[in-house]
Amino acid sequence: MTLQSKPWKWALLAAALSFATGCHHSKPLNNAGANPNETATSNLPAPTATLTADPLAIDIGQSLVLNWRTTNATSVVIDGIGPVPVNGTQTVSPSNSTIFKLTAKGDGGSTEANVLVTVRVPQPPSAADENANGSEDKTDEVTFHQNVKDVFFDYDSFDLRPDAQQAALSAARYLAAHPAIKVLIGGYCDDRGSAEYNITLGENRANAARTALISAGVPASRIRVVSYGKERQFCTEENETCWQENRRAQFNIDR
Amino acid sequence: MSTYAHPAPLQQKIGSGFASAVLLHVAVAGILIGLAFLHPFHPKSWGEDASSAGSIQATMVNAIPLPPKAPPVDHAVLASENVTKAPAPPVKEKTAPPPKPTDILIKSKVDTKIPKVAPKENLAPTRHPQPVPDSPKATTGDAATQLPQAITQAVNGTATVTVQSRTFGNRYAYYLRIVGGMVTKNYNQQHPDPRTSQDKSVTMLFDIQRDGTVANLRLQTPSGSSSLDAAGKRAILEVDSFGPLPEGDHITIEYKFDYHHP
Amino acid sequence: MLRSALLKSSSKQYALALAVLCVFSSPFLRAQDTFHLEATNSTDRIRIAVADFKPQSADPATSGYKHTFDTTLFADLNAAGIFDIVSKGLIPQSAPGNQAEMNLAQWSAPPASAAMVAFGNLSANNGRLIVNGFLDDTKNTQFPQVFVKQYSEEASDDQARQIAHRFADEIIARLGGGGVGIAETKIYYVKQTGQNKEIWEMDYDGANQHALTHLGTVSMSPRISPDNSRLAFSSLGREGFQIKMFSLLLNRMITFPAAGGTNLSPAWAPSGNQIAFSSSRTGDPEIWTADANGSIARRITSFRGPDVSPVYNPKTGAQIAWVSGRTGQPQIYIMDSDGSGVTRMTDGGYATSPSWSPNGQFLAFAWDRKYGPGAPGGQDIYVMEIASKRWIQLTHDIGRCDFPSWSPDGRHIVFANTPDGKDAHMRIMTMLADGTQKRALTGSGGDMPNWSWK
Numbered sequence: 001m002t003l004q005s006k007p008w009k010w011a012l013l014a015a016a017l018s019f020a021t022g023c024h025h026s027k028p029l030n031n032a033g034a035n036p037n038e039t040a041t042s043n044l045p046a047p048t049a050t051l052t053a054d055p056l057a058i059d060i061g062q063s064l065v066l067n068w069r070t071t072n073a074t075s076v077v078i079d080g081i082g083p084v085p086v087n088g089t090q091t092v093s094p095s096n097s098t099i100f101k102l103t104a105k106g107d108g109g110s111t112e113a114n115v116l117v118t119v120r121v122p123q124p125p126s127a128a129d130e131n132a133n134g135s136e137d138k139t140d141e142v143t144f145h146q147n148v149k150d151v152f153f154d155y156d157s158f159d160l161r162p163d164a165q166q167a168a169l170s171a172a173r174y175l176a177a178h179p180a181i182k183v184l185i186g187g188y189c190d191d192r193g194s195a196e197y198n199i200t201l202g203e204n205r206a207n208a209a210r211t212a213l214i215s216a217g218v219p220a221s222r223i224r225v226v227s228y229g230k231e232r233q234f235c236t237e238e239n240e241t242c243w244q245e246n247r248r249a250q251f252n253i254d255r
Numbered sequence: 256m257s258t259y260a261h262p263a264p265l266q267q268k269i270g271s272g273f274a275s276a277v278l279l280h281v282a283v284a285g286i287l288i289g290l291a292f293l294h295p296f297h298p299k300s301w302g303e304d305a306s307s308a309g310s311i312q313a314t315m316v317n318a319i320p321l322p323p324k325a326p327p328v329d330h331a332v333l334a335s336e337n338v339t340k341a342p343a344p345p346v347k348e349k350t351a352p353p354p355k356p357t358d359i360l361i362k363s364k365v366d367t368k369i370p371k372v373a374p375k376e377n378l379a380p381t382r383h384p385q386p387v388p389d390s391p392k393a394t395t396g397d398a399a400t401q402l403p404q405a406i407t408q409a410v411n412g413t414a415t416v417t418v419q420s421r422t423f424g425n426r427y428a429y430y431l432r433i434v435g436g437m438v439t440k441n442y443n444q445q446h447p448d449p450r451t452s453q454d455k456s457v458t459m460l461f462d463i464q465r466d467g468t469v470a471n472l473r474l475q476t477p478s479g480s481s482s483l484d485a486a487g488k489r490a491i492l493e494v495d496s497f498g499p500l501p502e503g504d505h506i507t508i509e510y511k512f513d514y515h516h517p
Numbered sequence: 518m519l520r521s522a523l524l525k526s527s528s529k530q531y532a533l534a535l536a537v538l539c540v541f542s543s544p545f546l547r548a549q550d551t552f553h554l555e556a557t558n559s560t561d562r563i564r565i566a567v568a569d570f571k572p573q574s575a576d577p578a579t580s581g582y583k584h585t586f587d588t589t590l591f592a593d594l595n596a597a598g599i600f601d602i603v604s605k606g607l608i609p610q611s612a613p614g615n616q617a618e619m620n621l622a623q624w625s626a627p628p629a630s631a632a633m634v635a636f637g638n639l640s641a642n643n644g645r646l647i648v649n650g651f652l653d654d655t656k657n658t659q660f661p662q663v664f665v666k667q668y669s670e671e672a673s674d675d676q677a678r679q680i681a682h683r684f685a686d687e688i689i690a691r692l693g694g695g696g697v698g699i700a701e702t703k704i705y706y707v708k709q710t711g712q713n714k715e716i717w718e719m720d721y722d723g724a725n726q727h728a729l730t731h732l733g734t735v736s737m738s739p740r741i742s743p744d745n746s747r748l749a750f751s752s753l754g755r756e757g758f759q760i761k762m763f764s765l766l767l768n769r770m771i772t773f774p775a776a777g778g779t780n781l782s783p784a785w786a787p788s789g790n791q792i793a794f795s796s797s798r799t800g801d802p803e804i805w806t807a808d809a810n811g812s813i814a815r816r817i818t819s820f821r822g823p824d825v826s827p828v829y830n831p832k833t834g835a836q837i838a839w840v841s842g843r844t845g846q847p848q849i850y851i852m853d854s855d856g857s858g859v860t861r862m863t864d865g866g867y868a869t870s871p872s873w874s875p876n877g878q879f880l881a882f883a884w885d886r887k888y889g890p891g892a893p894g895g896q897d898i899y900v901m902e903i904a905s906k907r908w909i910q911l912t913h914d915i916g917r918c919d920f921p922s923w924s925p926d927g928r929h930i931v932f933a934n935t936p937d938g939k940d941a942h943m944r945i946m947t948m949l950a951d952g953t954q955k956r957a958l959t960g961s962g963g964d965m966p967n968w969s970w971k
Binding site: 054055056057058059062063065067069072086087091120156158191193194195196197199200201203204207225226227228230231238 | 578581674708709710711714726728735737738753755756757758778779781782795797800801802822823824825826840842845846847867869870883919920938940941960961962964965
């Protein structure tokens with residue numbers, strides 16, 4: 001009985017599998033480019049169009065570039081801009097999220113392409129950016145930052161000022177009292193100067209803070225250093241107060 | 256007992272104060288003057304170095320203006336004003352000397368030249384009607400207008416570039432113009448001594464290899480002015496490459512420069 | 518009376534002392550001995566005319582391709598910097614399609630007065646784009662043709678551009694005195710996309726801008742390898758900035774060993790076998806070299822202070838220029854590739870981002886000669902001759918400039934510029950190496966350009 005039923009079972013399984021694969025469609029690619037609606041006529045090639053925007057998401061006040069390519073089209077119109085050349089780019093600065101629609105008409109028909117552009121309200125950088133996810137215990141963070149103050153530096157310098165020495169010492173004391181906490185030191189620079197040099201300057205600042213902690217007794221294994229240079233800013237005004245805000249080594253709980 | 260010292264009368268104090276101030280100023284001035292005499296300070300202004308001034312200053316302006324082909328300074332064999340002896344021409348090439356301005360070119364001379372100079376080009380020297388370039392040197396009686404030439408005006412004279420292959424010069428006249436243009440452009444950066452070079456001519460001879468680089472540079476006819484000879488050599492050596500030859504393994508170029516300071 | 522007399526004499530002495538002081542201190546004051554640039558006058562350049570190519574087929578697509586081809590060819594030859602190009606308004610109306618149709622006298626006569634003419638025909642048939650390009654010497658009535666070349670590619674606007682680039686490069690190769698054409702070269706750069714920065718690529722003239730990386734973080738300092746196969750750059754991860762490698766042949770990231778500390782600003786040696794970069798794996802950011810796979814890493818500087826942005830001498834590969842903050846503000850230095858022979862090049866200010874010219878003789882870099890609190894100056898692109906340390910300033914009053922990069926023909930420099938000083942408005946500009954013909958290649962959001970080697 002079993003010998004006879006086995007081939008049946010296999011056949012059934014095979015049939016079921018082939019039906020399953022038959023029903024399985026690959027999802028259409030959801031890029032921000034073309035969604036062509038082609039209405040082809042007889043023998044003439046239908047026009048095609050792609051419309052891209054970069055970046056796809058901007059902050060208010062920034063601009064982005066629309067980039068479109070069409071083939072077999074004689075007239076191309078973009079809503080909100082008007083008639084445009086068959087291939088080209090255009091810089092736009094929308095004030096809210098919009099969908100840009102391009103219509104390309106040719107002898108072979110017409111087609112459309114859309115792209116959705118998002119306009120964001122800028123968020124201030126949060127000090128816990130570099131941590132993996134946001135579901136930290138907030139009390140720990142708050143207490144930590146109350147007791148462990150960031151260390152600030154002079155312009156183009158990574159030497160610890162007297163006030164910075166004090167801050168480092170009190171940080172070391174706090175860390176000694178809480179031996180389970182590991183600390184991540186972030187190095188930052190103000191937004192003047194060159195991007196590459198600032199990353200190394202930020203590195204030196206963070207290392208200076210690290211050295212101060214180590215010489216105050218914190219074991220090196222509890223300290224990690226990352227430099228951001230001027231790639232992350234705490235404030236964006238162009239004045240000395242803000243620049244000083246940015247010239248820092250920041251202490252964070254390393255998770 | 257009074258704890259206050261009695262100050263000297265005001266007038267006297269000021270007088271002595273001024274005197275000591277004056278003395279101090281004189282002393283400081285004196286020290287400075289003395290220092291200047293004892294330790295004269297001669298800062299090395301950039302470009303002052305005589306040994307390298309020639310080639311560097313010459314190339315400085317040439318370097319960025321386009322197209323730039325500034326030479327590597329290390330190769331500036333002529334960095335000093337003493338012109339090194341031109342290397343002896345290679346033995347296999349026994350070229351006849353170029354016609355002097357006063358010579359009248361004899362046809363036979365021209366014919367014998369070609370097979371010797373370009374043995375690899377097996378082209379029969381057929382008699383093409385030679386295009387006669389308008390030569391501003393007609394006054395000197397230069398009758399070598401039969402040979403393919405490119406003539407360029409330099410800031411302080413005239414340059415004549417002749418290729419010792421008539422067929423090459425006819426077919427690729429544009430290449431000669433490029434050669435003339437590049438060498439003359441370099442030449443414009445040179446500053447031969449006008450007093451010794453006035454109305455003198457120097458003729459250089461060199462090969463251009465397949466990749467466009469210069470080889471076998473030699474002084475064909477010295478001008479009598481060492482600075483003009485040096486300038487001519489330098490102008491040619493400063494060229495990295497003329498661009499690949501459109502045809503052939505090498506060509507021989509005669510570059511003649513007449514110096515006329517306006 | 519005595520007092521006033523004393524005063525007069527003392528002030529006289531004082532004036533004398535002051536005068537003496539000034540006279541004898543003048544040797545101490547050294548004015549910058551800048552060198553002058555002579556712009557290349559038109560007589561030094563070859564006067565070339567570019568004819569509109571003749572359309573050879575009735576296919577409606579041909580006119581579009583022809584227009585792209587004509588404008589690209591004209592722009593390429595114009596940008597080369599060695600031609601005095603005849604403007605379109607001065608050329609004869611005819612569009613000769615081949616040698617038989619070419620009337621040299623028309624082109625050599627005024628108003629064109631051209632020494633060279635580029636012309637030919639173009640057709641699009643059955644999805645193939647075929648172009649025949651000619652270059653004639655108008656002065657040589659006997660043998661006018663310098664060369665003729667045929668190009669055949671798949672018909673597309675992009676190929677029309679690429680064919681024009683190749684034809685232009687061929688013309689430059691023949692007429693440019695050994696110079697290499699740049700019409701087919703690429704520029705790699707950083708594109709700001711919201712909070713992130715990705716690495717993008719574009720043609721040397723700003724066309725065909727597209728993304729290469731999609732890492733979703735801050736990536737910067739792209740440097741293409743000499744053989745155009747790999748792109749090295751640095752990218753911000755959990756452990757800080759690390760050097761990453763992208764393969765242009767495979768079109769994806771390839772592995773490159775991570776190391777401790779911050780690792781950034783990679784640079785290729787001209788052999789393509791070595792890279793130099795800045796690494797703080799020993800605590801202080803220093804310059805290291807390694808082979809192209811990231812192994813056999815060796816440290817070559819050891820001074821306190823940040824060391825970053827190395828660049829090899831592309832002609833010899835035997836020297837490295839880099840930025841060091843060992844004396845305070847960053848300055849440019851040069852050393853041999855093994856770390857010996859350290860020479861300081863800049864004498865003050867804030868100097869960064871060196872780029873070494875292809876002939877090995879010049880450094881281009883960003884310099885703010887009056888930098889610091891209370892004396893804010895402008896950051897501009899400078900070029901310095903290495904042998905003499907003379908320099909010239911190429912940009913003036915166009916806003917903050919940074920990250921210059923030489924073209925392989927040594928005649929162009931691409932750089933980043935922000936007209937109002939804000940990083941968000943950074944864009945990429947190109948210019949001739951004497952500072953003329955500046956124009957923007959990208960809109961806002963482009964930074965840190967790197968010109969390919971070929």
